[in-house]
Amino acid sequence: MIQLEGFGKDYGDFTAVENMDLKIEAGETFGFIGPNGAGKSTTIRFLATLLKASRGRGEVAGCDVMGDPMGVRRSIGYMPDNFGVYDGMRVWEFLDFFAVAYGINRTARASIIDNVLELLDLGHKRDDFVNGLSRGMKQRLCLAKTLVHDPPVLILDEPASGLDPRARVEVKALLKELRKMGKTILISSHILTELADCCTSIGIIERGQLLMHGPIDQVYRQIRRNRFVEIAFTENGDAGISILRSSPALRDLEIRPDRVIAELETDDAGLAQLLGYLIAQGVKMRSFNDRDPTLEDVFMTVTQGLVS
Ligand SMILES: Nc1ncnc2c1ncn2[C@@H]1O[C@H](COP(=O)(O)OP(=O)(O)OP(=O)(O)O)[C@@H](O)[C@H]1O
Numbered sequence: 079m080i081q082l083e084g085f086g087k088d089y090g091d092f093t094a095v096e097n098m099d100l101k102i103e104a105g106e107t108f109g110f111i112g113p114n115g116a117g118k119s120t121t122i123r124f125l126a127t128l129l130k131a132s133r134g135r136g137e138v139a140g141c142d143v144m145g146d147p148m149g150v151r152r153s154i155g156y157m158p159d160n161f162g163v164y165d166g167m168r169v170w171e172f173l174d175f176f177a178v179a180y181g182i183n184r185t186a187r188a189s190i191i192d193n194v195l196e197l198l199d200l201g202h203k204r205d206d207f208v209n210g211l212s213r214g215m216k217q218r219l220c221l222a223k224t225l226v227h228d229p230p231v232l233i234l235d236e237p238a239s240g241l242d243p244r245a246r247v248e249v250k251a252l253l254k255e256l257r258k259m260g261k262t263i264l265i266s267s268h269i270l271t272e273l274a275d276c277c278t279s280i281g282i283i284e285r286g287q288l289l290m291h292g293p294i295d296q297v298y299r300q301i302r303r304n305r306f307v308e309i310a311f312t313e314n315g316d317a318g319i320s321i322l323r324s325s326p327a328l329r330d331l332e333i334r335p336d337r338v339i340a341e342l343e344t345d346d347a348g349l350a351q352l353l354g355y356l357i358a359q360g361v362k363m364r365s366f367n368d369r370d371p372t373l374e375d376v377f378m379t380v381t382q383g384l385v386s
Contacts, residue, residue, distance in 0.1 A: 079106070080137070082098050082101075084135070085098040094120045106263070124136060141153060157235060165209040173222060197222075200218055213240055214245035218252075221234070306341055306372075307369070309363055311363055313361070322340050
């Protein structure tokens, strides 16, 4: 549904995105993850037909991004990172304005606006002025705007940025709902955990390079050679930490007040051996938990500390 082939973008001498290949299948919710300045918005703005590529090409819903921009625009709902709402308009008028722009006739518009308002839980704000809405409500209204022409593809640039935790949870729930409706979604974020439970696939971008992408479980598996073990010591914790530090398999060690998290390049046998050794050395533990990597772990492993 979304495809990039050798996409690159330069701003003068500066290369913002290098030679990016990407394929997102229909029905996927793709999390585009990277720190500030990584090149997410540049890629997204190209896909939304707002920016020309310096090299390469892209396709959205079968339409060539540069050859058929109108086809692409009809197929996408785009939410920019810096969105604005027009002052002096009521909520329903704002949506009606975009529905008119998409050429939807008057009769259809009324029911579409009602449906979209209901989906976004904005029905009670129908007649409010948009400039009086809270940030969270404005963000939701912007999301509503992307849906009025019922596009198969949604391209959302940091839709949850600046929202409080409750509003973030609501955005995530909404994304799941939209996925169930069959939408293909590309969503960007620099907050890793934000996307962990609502994406089917992810791509990790840093300094203009897509370092890794694929189905979320595949990406996890690729880095699975590194194991993340959470250990809570009850006695001789200092000795435990020294043992971990002297292990040749240790890649990273995070020490927290109640536990440590060791990243180890080893297998099941190696972990069993380490556990046995800790016990033999008189280190007491209430847990030694080989946990699944989190999105944060994946990101740190993949970017290998290039993040400044
Ligand atoms: N119009 C422009 N002219 C010059 N440089 C630009 C322009 N737009 C973006 N850049 C640079 O290109 C790089 C990528 O920017 P981009 O906005 O795509 O990153 P991003 O991953 O979306 O970051 P953020 O999370 O901060 O939005 C940055 O170094 C940015 O400063």
